[in-house]
Amino acid sequence: MPAQGSKPCTIVIFGASGDLTSRKLLPALFSLYLKDRLPENFNIVGYTRRDWNDDVLRQIIQKSIEEHMDFDEVADAWKRFAPHLHHIHGGLTGAEDYQHLHAALPELEEGAWNRLYYLAVPPRFFTDIVSGLAQSGMADQNGVWRRIVIEKPFGSDLDSARSLNQALHTHLDESQIYRIDHYLGKETVQNVLVFRFANTIFEPIWNRNYIEHIQITVAEEVGVGHRAGYYDGVGVIKDMFQNHLMQLLTLVAMEPPAAFQADALRNEKVKVLNAIRQPSDMDLNDYLVRGQYRGYRDEEKVAPNSETPTYAAIRFDIENWRWQGVPFFLRSGKRLAAKTTEIIIHFKRPPHVMFPLPEGYKISPNILALCIQPDEGIHLRFDAKVPDTAAEMRPVDMEFHYADDFGECAIPEAYERLLLDALIGDASLFTRSDEIERAWELMDPFIDLPKGKNTPKLEFYEPGSWGPAAADTLLGKDGRRWLRGCADEKWQASQTNSGC
Ligand code: BG6
Numbered sequence: 092m093p094a095q096g097s098k099p100c101t102i103v104i105f106g107a108s109g110d111l112t113s114r115k116l117l118p119a120l121f122s123l124y125l126k127d128r129l130p131e132n133f134n135i136v137g138y139t140r141r142d143w144n145d146d147v148l149r150q151i152i153q154k155s156i157e158e159h160m161d162f163d164e165v166a167d168a169w170k171r172f173a174p175h176l177h178h179i180h181g182g183l184t185g186a187e188d189y190q191h192l193h194a195a196l197p198e199l200e201e202g203a204w205n206r207l208y209y210l211a212v213p214p215r216f217f218t219d220i221v222s223g224l225a226q227s228g229m230a231d232q233n234g235v236w237r238r239i240v241i242e243k244p245f246g247s248d249l250d251s252a253r254s255l256n257q258a259l260h261t262h263l264d265e266s267q268i269y270r271i272d273h274y275l276g277k278e279t280v281q282n283v284l285v286f287r288f289a290n291t292i293f294e295p296i297w298n299r300n301y302i303e304h305i306q307i308t309v310a311e312e313v314g315v316g317h318r319a320g321y322y323d324g325v326g327v328i329k330d331m332f333q334n335h336l337m338q339l340l341t342l343v344a345m346e347p348p349a350a351f352q353a354d355a356l357r358n359e360k361v362k363v364l365n366a367i368r369q370p371s372d373m374d375l376n377d378y379l380v381r382g383q384y385r386g387y388r389d390e391e392k393v394a395p396n397s398e399t400p401t402y403a404a405i406r407f408d409i410e411n412w413r414w415q416g417v418p419f420f421l422r423s424g425k426r427l428a429a430k431t432t433e434i435i436i437h438f439k440r441p442p443h444v445m446f447p448l449p450e451g452y453k454i455s456p457n458i459l460a461l462c463i464q465p466d467e468g469i470h471l472r473f474d475a476k477v478p479d480t481a482a483e484m485r486p487v488d489m490e491f492h493y494a495d496d497f498g499e500c501a502i503p504e505a506y507e508r509l510l511l512d513a514l515i516g517d518a519s520l521f522t523r524s525d526e527i528e529r530a531w532e533l534m535d536p537f538i539d540l541p542k543g544k545n546t547p548k549l550e551f552y553e554p555g556s557w558g559p560a561a562a563d564t565l566l567g568k569d570g571r572r573w574l575r576g577c578a579d580e581k582w583q584a585s586q587t588n589s590g591c
Contacts, residue, residue, distance in 0.1 A: 098235070099132035100205040100514060101196060105183065105220055106212035107137030107148070111242070113155040116211065117176075119506035121156055124172050125165060128511055134199045136177050138192065148178040183216045189223035196229075207513055208239045217241060218258040225262035232267075240269040240513050243334055244325070245522070248538065249531040256524045265524060269513045274335040275520040276505030279463045279493070283342040283434070284351075286461065286469065293459075294347070296438075298413045303456065304571060306435040307339050309423040313430075314384065314554070315401065320392035326399040326538070331423040333534045334522075337364070339463070340419055343434055344409055353518040357526055364529040366411045370536055375545055377568075379537050380404040382550045382559040384426040398549055401425045404562040405537060420566055422573070426554040432463035433577045446482045455486040460576025467502060468492040470576050 102120070104112055123129050137148045156162065156169065179195050181188040196206070206229070210220055221239065224230045230237045241259075246252025259268055274280050287294055296302070309331055315322040322330065341360040348355040370378045382402030388395050402424030409419065436459040444454055458472040469491045477483040493502060512520055522530075540546045550559035557573065566572055 097130045097514070098205050099200065099202075100130050100207060101134040101136060101200055102207045102209060102510075102514075103136045103138055103179075103192075103196070104209045104211055105138050105216070106210070107178075108139040108141050108143075109211055111211045112137065113151055115504065115506045116209065116510070117152045118156060118159045119504050119510055121152075121165075121169070121172055122503065122507055123511055125168055130514070132201070132204070133175055134177055134204075135175055136179050136196070136199070138179050138181060140180070140182055143178045143180070145176065145178050149173045149176050152176060183212065183223070184219050186223070186226065189227035189229065193227040193229050203233075203235045205236045206238075208237070210239060210241050212242075214244055214246075214255075217255060221259055221262050230262055230267070236267075236516065237263075238267050238269055238513060238516070239263065240271055240509075242271055244329060245270050245527050246531060247325075247329060248535050249528060252528050252531045256528065260524075266518070268521075268524070269509075269518060270522040270524075270527060271509055272334045272338055272522055273505045273509065274338050275522075276507070276509040277463060278502050278508075279461070279467045280339065280342065281508075281520070283339075283461060288347050297436075299415055299417050301438055302417050303437050303439045304417055305343060305419045305437065306574060307336055307343070307419065307421045307433075308435070308573070308575075309336055309339075309432045310427040310557075311423075311425050311430055312427060314426045315387070315390055315393070319390045322401075323393045323397055323399050327401055327403050327423055327425070328405075328534055328538050332403060332405065332421065332537075333530050336421045336423055337530045337533070338522075339432075339434060340407065340421065343436075343461075344414060344419070346413070351519065353521075354523075356519050357523045361523070361526050361529060363409060364526065364533065366409050366414075367533055368408045368410050369533065375536070375540070376547050377565075378406045379547045380550065380559060380561045380565050381547055382424060382552045382562070384424070384554045385551050386554060387426075400549060402427070402552060402558045402562075403537070404558065404565050406565060407533075420571075420573075422558065422562060424552075424558050428555055428557050429578070430465060431575065431578055433575065434461040434463065435459070435574050435576050436461070437571075437574070446484070448482070454484070458486075458574060458576050460574075462577035466492065466578035467494070468577070472576065 104116060106112070117135070120129070120135060137143075153169065153173070156165070162169070177199055179192060181191055208220070208224060210217055212220065221230070224239075246255050287297060341363045344363045345359040346362065348359045380403065381400040383397070383399065384401050387393060387401055388397050393399075402422070404420065404422040407419040407421065409417070438457040438459070440454055440456050448454070455472070455474055460470040460472070462468045462470065471489045472486050473489070474484040475487045477485050509520060512518070550561045552559040563573065
């Protein structure tokens, strides 16, 4: 896994004055440095339009590192790391900007170094940067590699994603493009594959014969905050479903790839996306609930009559042998009752009950909860006999928490793994062009809604609730209900002030 020992590399961050660089990218790179996972010779170049110099950039990043870790403990390492940080001033659109960068980078490198270009900029600059790099010769790979990492959002619908892919492919080979979805960098998301394919007991029951339905919840307590101006034109389906939730769905539903290799893995994910039934206009009410939290329209920079959904629940059906008849219910929203990301596998009830149960009592179904965050782990719920009764039973939980087995601070930031993989050249956890286009194709009908009675109306929900009641009806029609399988109170209490 370490990129250490590999060839020298320059990481150029476009948009380095933004939040992402100081909050996520540089702390992740510094953490990789502390673990000896960066190449021996490396530069990190912050490319911005600011009137900064190397010292200013270093001070800003140091401040952010101080907020992330006990600085006294890493002060010596920081002194060694900081000289690798450089600032280069320039714009994103002019040919002369790229000529300047092209001339400046070799001054920091000793010979032919590899380069990772990280595009932490608003999407409208993606094509300018890639064509600027290509036209100035900075994308040429003569005995070295040139890769670009692209932040989300990658397009805003199928057409724009296709055009963006075409524009990138004019200058770059697909193998040079790393489209990031930070959910794939999360350990617990990667663990979905380990759980399914490194154990023998789950895969045989991972299908329509045993599973009744699946729920995926990505709930946030926060509202749109300072991102309101951006968010209001976007909404939850573009912001969360098209990328993060679809990634979770494909990992849960995919067939086992023959090898843990980028294309083998991504081929299987695309097969799942291709097997999802494309809902027609006629049945949208049976598939989609859109919500907006009360008070959203009063947020600064949000239009007073905004129709942007901050919550959605969507039903997907996967039409293949494994999943026929097993609906997948996905929900995500802002200003909900708790922050939690969890995948619930809801098994079927036993086919026959031999116990003399009280009138109306039903045996509870087994529930397997894959807890992505913040209670990272896995819970399995099953019925147990209540002691000292004839045959009374009650559901109990068997739990695994990462913190218990691997230590409280064992889980690194998602960006650490993704940056390292991009440096190593492993694209397994990055989204391929066909995958991203198919995800948009599936989402577009839920975003660009036709007018009329078949279009789900925007439902309002109270901040701090679990979303609009219509989302309960979406499941309730068939006697199902939304479940929470993670983050029990006992565990949460033991985790307060963990200091990680
Ligand atoms: C981002 C979205 O991609 O993911 C944000 O743009 C959202 O709106 C965030 O808050 C959630 O990420 P996480 O890792 O906190 O679940």
